Amino acid sequence: MSDRDVMTFxxxxxxAGPAGLATAIRLCQAETAPSVCVVEKGAEVGAHILSGAVIEPRGLDELIPDWRARGAPVEAxxxxxxxxxxxxxRRSWRVPEALLPPSLHNAGCQLVSLGNLCRWLAAExxxxxxxxxxxFAATEVLFDAQGAVIGVATGDMGIGADxxxxxxxxxxxxxxxxxxxxxxxxxxxLGKQLYQRFALDAGSKPQHYGLGIKELWEIPEAQHEPGLIQHGTGWPLPEGTHGGFFLYHLSARQVAVxxxxxxxxxxxxxxPFDEFQRMKxxxxxxxxxxxxxxxxxxARAxxxxxxxxxxxxxFPxxxxxxxxxxxxxxxxxxxxHTALKSGMLVADEILAAFATGDPGGRDLTGLDARLHDSWLYADLRAGRNFGTALRRFGTVFGGAFNTLDQRLLGARRALRRTDDAPDHARLDLVDRCSPITYDKPDGVLSFDRLSSVYLANTAHEEDQPCHLHLADPSIPTGSNLSDYAEPAQRYCPAGVYELVGEGAALRLQINAANCxxxxxxxxxxxxANITWVAPEGGSGPNYPNM
Structure with a gap:
């Protein structure tokens, strides 16, 4: 029998990100509000929140119409x-505004620290x-005898590495x-497990991901222009590698890059980490x-x-x-803004389900129609070809296609995607690729991983089970090393993975405390050998003003 206490809501x-907090707020704005609990693995709300961030205000406008009067923390x-x-x-080309697709215009948007915004939403x-x-980290999904979700369990505290x-x-x-x-x-x-259990992505294209790496700087007054945002792409990313940069001028002489x-x-x-350092x-x-x-x-995916x-x-x-x-x-x-809207749609559907008198366990099937009828769905559909066009036609011609598609064609026809393999399956063999040499960081504009992790305020209890699980411990120094030169050493932006030892003693060391x-x-x-699971609650970064 479990010795865990049970709490019921x-x-x-x-x-406790924007989607979770928007759901909670919308639920409790109802005349007859349900009991609501939010569990957050970070040491505080906002500790693990990382985003640029330029936000469209309409999500906040719908959730809390008087957010300005209520003191929402907006930078500029x-x-x-x-x-x-x-x-x-050395060289750059500024794209004329007339050539930009409508989705890249930011008039009326606000610069924020998303972490601080979530702290404010939590207080609301x-x-x-x-x-x-x-x-408190949720580490387990709980199911009833019929297989429906009935809640979650938080992880034990005080478990040793053994x-x-x-x-x-x-x-x-x-x-x-x-x-x-x-x-x-x-x-x-937990969501990854639910995708697999309920086949949530059956019928949809594979999800793709990016790694966002961000720094917050304080700069001299003469170089600061509050409200200026600069986006772009190109160098230093090599041909065939996609992504883009941002430089946002916030308040108090701070910029996010x-x-x-x-x-x-x-x-x-x-x-990616070294590309970012070189870019600066x-x-x-x-x-x-x-x-x-x-x-x-x-850094955050x-x-x-x-x-x-x-x-x-x-799902049930x-x-x-x-x-x-x-x-x-x-x-x-x-x-x-899309996360806020998603949370509101979820809350509205839950309230509608509860209004029927159903005691619980009901599949929220009406959520499909709510999403389909929302501006969130319309916006995502209007930009459906954006990434595919850039991959098929390149930055210049793909950008031109997107401008035409969004302004005249309305994305009525979907471009055929050529990137239907999952991201982990996209690496070429190492002997087919040219090595990339990165300069040593100068400590002025560019820095190493460990000094960067220090600025993330990352803390993990050393004596706890490793939260980075290898399905097969032989793969890192086996096929991953021979075929891909063990890329974990390079794709991790925090120096978690490193090869140590030589010959038969060579092994992958996991510095989980850096994560x-x-x-x-x-x-x-x-x-697909590494599974990330939640470490002890309160572990990880503690981002200030990010």
Whole structure:
């Protein structure tokens, strides 16, 4: 018999990101509000939240219409925007505004720290009666005898690396609910299990992902222009590797700079982290960052499959919300407003289900129609060809196609996708690819992994089970090494994986304490050999103002 305590709610929500908090707030805005619990693995709300972020305000407008008067933490409105194609290490071409597809215009948008916005949303939720439990990682989905979801269990605290309870051991808690909402963000580890159990992605295209790497800087006043946003693509990413950069001027002389590398890249020698560090030496960035101080660093995977990769959002006893359900708008490079809308749609369907008097366990089948009739669905459909066009026709001609498609054709016909293999299957063999040499970081504009992880405020209890599981421990120094030069050493942006020893003693060392919970290893390992699971609650990064 389990010694775990049981707590019962009408709704349990896994994840205190924008989708989970929007669900909670919408539920408790109802005249007859259900009991709602949000469980969050970060040490505090916002600790694990990472985004650019430029947001469309309409999601907030619908959720909390007076958010401005209520003091929502907004950095600055977008005042000016520029889009660039970086041609090489020195040159760039600014794309005329008239040539931009409508989805890349940002007039009326706001610059925010998404972590701070989620902290504010959490306070709004708690004022409505939502119970939020930060520092508790949901590690298990609970099912009834018929196979319907009935809640989640949080992980035990105080388990040693040997798997045995320590003196401070405390068992996890079972959180039972009439409906359970999974809003873990991109590649949630419980959501991954639900996709498999309920075949949620049957009939849809494979999901694709990108790795976003971001730094927060404080720069001299003369180089700061609040409200300026700069986007672009091109150098330093090699031909055939897709992604793009951002540079956002926030308030208080701070700027956010980042690079997104699509994880369908082919060259196993590529290191997204080192590409980002190299990128900052381009004059477009160096001119802004010169004389500045790096304040924070982080990395996180994001969904990029778009409309054609949308899964079924519901299953008996629960549903997905936000990026867990693939709702990021790749054509707009935005996912916050879509996550908020997704959460509201989920809440509305749950309230409708409860209004029927059903005691629980009902499949939220009406969620399909709510999504289909929403502006969220319309926006995702309008940008359905964005990523495919860039891959088929290249940056210049693909961008031109997207402008024509969005302005005149309305994405009425879907381009045939040529990238239907999952991201982990896209790597070429190492002997078919040219090695990539990266310069040593200068400590001024570019930095190493370990000093970067330090700025992510990452902390894990050392004496706990490793949360990065290898299905076959022989693969890293076997086929992954011979075929791909063990790419985990390079795709991980936190220095978690390294080869140590020589000859027969060669092994893959997993520095789990460095992990920033980006999920890249769970996505990109060519053998799909790595599974990320939640470590002890409260572990991981603690991002400030990110």
């Amino acid at each position: 009408d709704v349990v929500i896994v994840g 409105p977008v005042e000016r925007e520029e889009l660039y194609l970086l041609r090489d290490a 939720a708690e004022a409505l009666g939502v119970e939020i439990f930060p520092g 798997g045995r309870p320590k003196d401070n051991h405390a068992p996890g808690v079972e959180l039972h609910a009439r409906q359970t909402v999974f809003a873990e963000g991109c590649r949630g580890h 980042g690079l997104i590398v699509d994880l369908d890249y082919r060259n196993p020698w590529l290191s 030496h381009h004059p477009l960035f160096a001119g802004t960052l010169a004389g500045g101080t790096r304040l924070a660093y982080g 994001l969904v990029k499959g778009g409309f054609d990769a949308l899964p079924r959002q519901h 006893g629960g549903c997905l919300a936000g990026c867990e359900g693939g709702t990021l708008d790749n054509a707009k490079l935005k996912g916050v 920033v919970h980006c999920k890249t290893c769970d996505i990109k390992d060519p053998a």
